[in-house]
Amino acid sequence: MRVDSRMSRTLHALIHMDHAEGPLTSETLAEMLGTNPVVVRRLFGGLRDCGYVQSEKGHGGGWVLSAPLEKITLLDVYRAVGEPPLFSDLVSEDHPECQVERAVNAHLSGALKEAEDALLARFGRVTLAMLSSGFHAPSPAKRKARKPRQPRED
Structure with missing residues (x-):
């Protein structure tokens, strides 16, 4: 059985996006994740x-976060990527007539x-900000998508 890595790949990309200085293209994200840009877009x-990311078109465009990591939980990402299987299928139906089976x-x-x-309940309590705290992830593009700060009035 092939391992479904959609969730871990997506979490990886979202945390890098938070540390980027601007939009990351599907091509950049695909290279970082070792996959194809079509897979990233999918x-x-x-x-x-779900409102967690948006794409910006044109020169200098790409994917940016549209919600802060503090507002996105593992459960949110799990649902957004299609609720991949959490466990391998341990149940056998080779002999459905067998009482033991x-x-x-x-x-x-x-x-x-x-x-x-239990796992989904835990996913609901863990934000992406909690995952990214304690380290500074280097972005492949070294760009950060942030709104410009307003000058302080002193």
């Missing part, structure tokens, strides 16, 4: 639909559901 489509499957399914509920 991943970021769900994030855009049915008993084993019932127990495993219940345990997996409890584990999934």
